[in-house]
Amino acid sequence: MESSKGKMARGFLFSALEAAIKKPGRKDLALIFSEKEAVLSGVFTCNRIKAAPVKLDMERIRTGKGQAVIVNSGNANACTGKQGMQDAIEMTDLVAASLGLKKNKVYVCSTGVIGTPLPMDKLRQLIPDLGRRLGKSTVHDVAAAIMTTDTFPKVVSKRLMVGGKTATITGVCKGAGMISPNMATMLCFLLTDISITRSALDAALSRAVQSSFNRITVDGAMSTNDTVLVMANGMARNDVVHEGLVHFQKFSSALSAVTTELSRMIVRDGEGATRFVEIAVSNAKDQKDAERAGFAIANSLLVKAAIYGNDPNWGRIMAALGSSGITVREDKIDIYVNRVKLVSGGLATAKEKEAAAALRKKEVRITVDLHLGHSSAKVLTCDLTEDYVRINAEYRT
Amino acid sequence: MESSKGKMARGFLFSALEAAIKKPGRKDLALIFSEKEAVLSGVFTCNRIKAAPVKLDMERIRTGKGQAVIVNSGNANACTGKQGMQDAIEMTDLVAASLGLKKNKVYVCSTGVIGTPLPMDKLRQLIPDLGRRLGKSTVHDVAAAIMTTDTFPKVVSKRLMVGGKTATITGVCKGAGMISPNMATMLCFLLTDISITRSALDAALSRAVQSSFNRITVDGAMSTNDTVLVMANGMARNDVVHEGLVHFQKFSSALSAVTTELSRMIVRDGEGATRFVEIAVSNAKDQKDAERAGFAIANSLLVKAAIYGNDPNWGRIMAALGSSGITVREDKIDIYVNRVKLVSGGLATAKEKEAAAALRKKEVRITVDLHLGHSSAKVLTCDLTEDYVRINAEYRT
Numbered sequence: 102m103e104s105s106k107g108k109m110a111r112g113f114l115f116s117a118l119e120a121a122i123k124k125p126g127r128k129d130l131a132l133i134f135s136e137k138e139a140v141l142s143g144v145f146t147c148n149r150i151k152a153a154p155v156k157l158d159m160e161r162i163r164t165g166k167g168q169a170v171i172v173n174s175g176n177a178n179a180c181t182g183k184q185g186m187q188d189a190i191e192m193t194d195l196v197a198a199s200l201g202l203k204k205n206k207v208y209v210c211s212t213g214v215i216g217t218p219l220p221m222d223k224l225r226q227l228i229p230d231l232g233r234r235l236g237k238s239t240v241h242d243v244a245a246a247i248m249t250t251d252t253f254p255k256v257v258s259k260r261l262m263v264g265g266k267t268a269t270i271t272g273v274c275k276g277a278g279m280i281s282p283n284m285a286t287m288l289c290f291l292l293t294d295i296s297i298t299r300s301a302l303d304a305a306l307s308r309a310v311q312s313s314f315n316r317i318t319v320d321g322a323m324s325t326n327d328t329v330l331v332m333a334n335g336m337a338r339n340d341v342v343h344e345g346l347v348h349f350q351k352f353s354s355a356l357s358a359v360t361t362e363l364s365r366m367i368v369r370d371g372e373g374a375t376r377f378v379e380i381a382v383s384n385a386k387d388q389k390d391a392e393r394a395g396f397a398i399a400n401s402l403l404v405k406a407a408i409y410g411n412d413p414n415w416g417r418i419m420a421a422l423g424s425s426g427i428t429v430r431e432d433k434i435d436i437y438v439n440r441v442k443l444v445s446g447g448l449a450t451a452k453e454k455e456a457a458a459a460l461r462k463k464e465v466r467i468t469v470d471l472h473l474g475h476s477s478a479k480v481l482t483c484d485l486t487e488d489y490v491r492i493n494a495e496y497r498t
Numbered sequence: 499m500e501s502s503k504g505k506m507a508r509g510f511l512f513s514a515l516e517a518a519i520k521k522p523g524r525k526d527l528a529l530i531f532s533e534k535e536a537v538l539s540g541v542f543t544c545n546r547i548k549a550a551p552v553k554l555d556m557e558r559i560r561t562g563k564g565q566a567v568i569v570n571s572g573n574a575n576a577c578t579g580k581q582g583m584q585d586a587i588e589m590t591d592l593v594a595a596s597l598g599l600k601k602n603k604v605y606v607c608s609t610g611v612i613g614t615p616l617p618m619d620k621l622r623q624l625i626p627d628l629g630r631r632l633g634k635s636t637v638h639d640v641a642a643a644i645m646t647t648d649t650f651p652k653v654v655s656k657r658l659m660v661g662g663k664t665a666t667i668t669g670v671c672k673g674a675g676m677i678s679p680n681m682a683t684m685l686c687f688l689l690t691d692i693s694i695t696r697s698a699l700d701a702a703l704s705r706a707v708q709s710s711f712n713r714i715t716v717d718g719a720m721s722t723n724d725t726v727l728v729m730a731n732g733m734a735r736n737d738v739v740h741e742g743l744v745h746f747q748k749f750s751s752a753l754s755a756v757t758t759e760l761s762r763m764i765v766r767d768g769e770g771a772t773r774f775v776e777i778a779v780s781n782a783k784d785q786k787d788a789e790r791a792g793f794a795i796a797n798s799l800l801v802k803a804a805i806y807g808n809d810p811n812w813g814r815i816m817a818a819l820g821s822s823g824i825t826v827r828e829d830k831i832d833i834y835v836n837r838v839k840l841v842s843g844g845l846a847t848a849k850e851k852e853a854a855a856a857l858r859k860k861e862v863r864i865t866v867d868l869h870l871g872h873s874s875a876k877v878l879t880c881d882l883t884e885d886y887v888r889i890n891a892e893y894r895t
Contacts, residue, residue, distance in 0.1 A: 150820030150828050180816050182829065182845045215813020216846050320799045325817050402717045402799070403890055410891025416612020419577050420722050423547030431547050432579065448579045449613045487884035493800055494807025 108258035110269040111294040112136040112336040114235045117242040120227050122220060123175030123213055130224070131238070131246040132231045133170045133290055134200065139332035141167035141208075142302040144310045146327035152179030153189040154209040155328060161205050162330075165299040168206040170290060170330060171196045171228070174247050174275070178211040178219050179325040188219045195225065199232030210288050210328050212275065213249055214496075240273050240292075247275040247288055250492055255366040261295075261355045263339040263348050268295035270352075272359040276367045287314065289329040289363060295352055296335035297342040304344055305353040306331050313360035317481045318399045319371040320489070331356070368481045373488030376408055379466045379481055386474040390427040394469065395480035397425030405485035408465060413456035415444050418469065433472040439465065505655040506637065507666040508691040509533040509733040513631045514639040517620050520572030520610055527621070528635070528643040529628045530567045530687055531597065536729035538564035538605075539699040541707045543724035549576030550586040551606040552725060558602050559727075562696040565603040567687060567727060568593050568625070571644050571672070575608040575616050576722040585616045592622065596629030607685050607725050609672065610646055611893075637670055637689075644672040644685055647889055652763040658752045660745045663736040665692035667749075669756040673764045684711065686726040686760060692749060693732035694739040701741050702750040703728050710757035714878045715796045716768040717886070728753070765878045770885030773805055776863045776878055783871040787824040791866065792877035794822030802882035805862060810853035812841050815866065830869040836862065 117131040143162045145155050161167070171192055178185050193207035200207075211219070244254030258271045276287025291306075310329055335341075342348045369377050380399045385391035398404055401421040407414040415436050422429055436444035439459040441452050459465065514528040540559045542552050558564070568589055575582050590604035597604075608616070641651030655668045673684030688703070707726055732738075739745045766774050777796045782788035795801055798818040804811040812833050819826055833841035836856040838849050856862065 148817060148820040149823070149826050150816050177813070180813055180828065180841075180844055180846075182843075215811075215816060216841075325813070325820060402886075406887050406890035407893070409887065410893075412891065412893070414612075414893065416574070416577055416722070419547050419612060420545060423545035423722060426546070429546050431577065444577075444613075446579075447577055449577075485887055487887045489799075490803050490806065490882055490884045490887060493803035494809065496804070496807075496809070496811065 108260055108269055108271070109240065110271045110292045112334045113271070113292045115238040115240055115243050116231045116234045116236070117238040117246040118227060118231060118234065120173065120223050122173055122223070128242060128246040129174045130227060130231060131172045131243040132196065132235065133243060133292065134235050135168050135332055135334040137334045137336060138166055138168045138206065139334040140297060140299050140302055141165060142299065142306045142331050144306060144329045146325060148325050150180065150325050152177050152211060152326045153181060153185035154178055154211045155326060156186065157189045157193070158208050158210070158328060158330070161208060164205060166206060167208055167332060168202055169196055169200060170208045170210065172210045172243070172247050172288060174249050175213040176211060176217055176219050177213045177215045177326045179215040181216065181218050184218055188221055191221065192224060192228065195228035196232060199229045208330060210326070212247060212288055212326050215325060240271055244273045244275070249275065250372050250496070251275050251370050253370060255363055255370070257359050257362045259355050259359050261351050263295060263337065263342065263351065266337045266339040268293060268337040268339060268352070270355055270359050272363050274363045274367065287327055287367060289314070289360070291329065291331035291356065291359065293331065293333045294336040295333050295342060296337060296339050297333045297352065301342050301344045301349050302331060302333055305349070305356045308353055309357040309360040312357055313364040316479060317364045317368050318396060319368065319483055365481060368483055371483035372492045373486040374483030375486055376484040377464045378408060378483055379479055381466060381468045381477065381479045383468065383470045383477040384474055385471045385476045386428045388476045388478065391476040391478035393425050394422055394427050394471070395478045397421045398467065398469065399480040399482035402485055405482065408460060409484035409486050411457050411460045413438055413443055413453055413460055418467065422469065428473060429471060430473060435470040435472070437468040505657055505666055505668070507668045507689045509731045510668070510689045511632045512635040512637055512640050513628045513633070514635040514643040515624060515628060515631065517570065517624050519570055519617055519620070525639060525643040526571045527624060527628060528569045528640040529593065529632065530640060530689065531632050532565050532729055532731040534731045534733055535563055535565050535603065536731040537694060537696050537699055538562060539696065539703045539728050541703060541726045543722060545722050547577065547722050549574050549608060549723040550578060550582035551575055551608045552723060553583065554586045554590070555605045555607070555725060555727070558605060561602060563603060564605055564729060565599055566593055566597060567605045567607065569607045569640070569644050569685060571646050572610040573608060573614055573616050574610045574612045574723045576612040578613065578615050581615055585618055588618065589621060589625065592625035593629060596626045605727060607723070609644065609685055609723050612722060637668055641670045641672070646672065647769050647893070648672050648767050650767060652760055652767070654756050654759045656752050656756050658748050660692060660734065660736040660739065660748065663734045665690060665734040665736060665749070667752055667756050669760050671760045671764065684724055684764060686711070686757070688726065688728035688753065688756065690728065690730045691733040692730050692739060693734060693736050694730045694749065698739055698741045698746050699728060699730055702746070702753045705750055706754040706757040709754055710761040713876060714761045714765050715793060716765065716880055762878060765880055768880035769889045770883040771880030772883055773881040774861045775805060775880055776876055778863060778865045778874065778876050780865065780867050780874040781871055782868050782873045783825045785873045785875065788873040788875035790822050791819055791824050791868070792875045794818045795864065795866065796877040796879035799882055802879065805857060806881040806883050808854050808857045810835055810840055810850055810857055815864065819866065825870060826868060827870060832867040832869070834865040
């Protein structure tokens with residue numbers, strides 16, 4: 102952890118403690134605080150049923166400013182009606198009071214069980230504590246506190262030079278199931294000390310999410326709580342980054358690199374997963390077809406179960422392709438598992454044994470060449486295992 | 499079996515034997531023959547990648563006539579290129595030669611593994627035998643021979659009176675996984691002795707499929723081989739049924755009753771399923787919304803895993819609804835498990851225990867009342883279990 106500690110974005114303080122929101126035994130409440138007010142941008146779930154904290158953050162983010170984020174796991178504060186919205190507001194009020202901030206500078210995120218009111222008695226008691234303890238926890242503690250079915254905390258830091266100054270981006274996220282296009286059951290906090298305009302931050306975030314969190318799927322489900330927030334506090338003291346400048350490109354690439362690495366961690370930690378799978382669709386008629394094909398394969402239970410069983414059952418890939426509604430010519434399709442060409446011109450190549458061996462590796466890449474155009478897309482997913490079913494059958498018990 | 503034997507559609511003869519297409523130990527090749535040439539109608543998979551027999555049948559069915567269907571399980575003859583089409587044609591040629599029929603009066607269906615050529619040597623040897631043995635098997639033998647991961651054969655017969663004559667419809671089908679809207683990985687043969695025009699038969703079939711096979715889902719997958727064929731041989735000697743007549747309504751209802759019963763059997767036999775689940779969406783804004791909502795819930799792995807775990811985790815139903823893209827008002831949604839009102843106006847009713855008890859029953863009905871309009875839809879599905887994963891991980895081994 103030392104190496105990434107050394108690379109932390111400046112001016113952010115953390116705090117995490119156990120509120121026993123779902124059950125005792127681990128930290129489940131965390132606070133992120135920026136010493137200076139930060140420029141803030143966010144991306145939220147497209148689910149038409151949104152959790153109270155999502156609605157509140159979407160409202161507050163219009164100001165483009167913020168200084169603190171409180172997060173809890175164990176309870177999503179979703180489908181909790183007016184009480185849920187009051188609770189979300191109260192959480193931010195308590196943080197604001199504790200830190201002496203304006204209320205609308207505080208954001209809130211919740212993840213966990215849907216439909217159960219938050220244990221506000223506990224939170225009322227603990228949030229002032231959380232404020233007092235700022236700086237006594239690390240970003241890794243925050244990463245651990247926001248986990249639900251995750252099996253490991255997820256933190257990534259990257260540095261870039263901006264006109265002679267060093268800027269750092271530190272990202273932390275959670276998400277292991279309900280992971281789907283248009284974001285995942287995930288929360289992600291991107292903290293950077295770069296000085297940047299709001300519109301440049303928006304643009305960089307939108308690009309980063311599009312190529313990372315929007316290209317992963319564990320189970321095709323879309324949550325009510327997905328949120329990505331980025332805070333830029335300017336403490337790197339670089340000249341303000343605007344869109345269009347070289348420095349913007351640099352920052353945008355670095356931010357995308359952070360979210361891509363985090364999104365790969367999410368897939369690697371897919372519920373019950375034993376395999377990390379990249380579906381690469383190439384030479385589709387157009388971009389939309391490439392993406393649809395990628396997701397159709399990545400979301401096919403049959404394909405995912407076959408991968409789990411080390412079975413290069415490419416017929417299921419063909420069936421998924423054909424049912425996706427994209428333009429296909431069966432006799433043009435090539436399919437590879439890692440480097441083994443399993444299907445050529447729509448027909449078996451008799452390399453099942455080699456392909457089965459390739460499937461046994463922890464990382465599997467399935468390449469589908471449609472030979473129809475010039476568009477391509479990559480989608481990341483994992484296999485479907487008995488453990489996925491077990492985890493989700495027993496989630497609340 | 500006696501009771502449904504007594505109700506068999508007249509003039510159909512059957513034959514079934516073991517060709518050991520995938521492995522030995524059971525009958526996997528069957529022939530259905532009508533003593534009189536039949537009016538024939540069909541519905542085929544919407545998958546853009548279609549198996550050779552599907553392509554051949556779609557071609558032949560233009561004549562609207564037929565007298566025999568040969569079916570095999572164990573091999574889908576899909577993604578088998580020109581050879582696959584030659585093999586499909588040869589199968590029908592062999593039947594035609596054996597029975598003295600014109601070639602284009604014979605149809606062929608295959609189900610099983612994709613991408614492997616048929617063992618034509620075996621089939622060449624056995625198909626003449628199959629012809630000779632016509633009448634030595636029952637429709638139940640045919641139902642057993644076409645099973646893949648099915649655990650029981652599926653046969654339904656219904657009678658109706660048509661102008662003083664008794665007509666019978668006998669349906670036989672298979673299908674346990676890859677079951678999705680727009681039909682299932684299924685084959686279905688509907689045999690009737692009614693006398694009816696081709697266009698009336700088309701209309702009745704289309705209506706029957708729409709309300710039955712197109713309303714079930716096991717895993718959201720769409721196969722390359724789905725086929726429903728209906729043969730009407732006129733041996734009931736009723737006055738020919740035309741569209742618009744009262745008798746047409748009667749026949750259409752009876753045919754829908756047969757396909758509905760068969761589709762329920764398919765869901766009941768869903769791969770690894772322990773629960774039969776009906777998702778009923780009511781008072782949606784329009785019909786499209788009602789159906790989308792029903793399928794979004796029925797295809798949610800999280801909902802299905804929760805049902806398996808006896809967990810009335812309605813948050814997952816809300817998340818599925820919200821992500822389906824339909825019009826929803828969170829605060830209007832009511833959700834019931836069987837008769838237990840679990841959610842009222844978008845909020846928990848504190849009846850989780852009662853709902854959990856309801857989930858323990860073999861048959862579960864989840865009702866979602868959107869309170870927005872007057873459209874409703876029912877979708878049938880099953881739970882998601884470790885066995886589903888196991889069956890599909892080990893399918894080809």
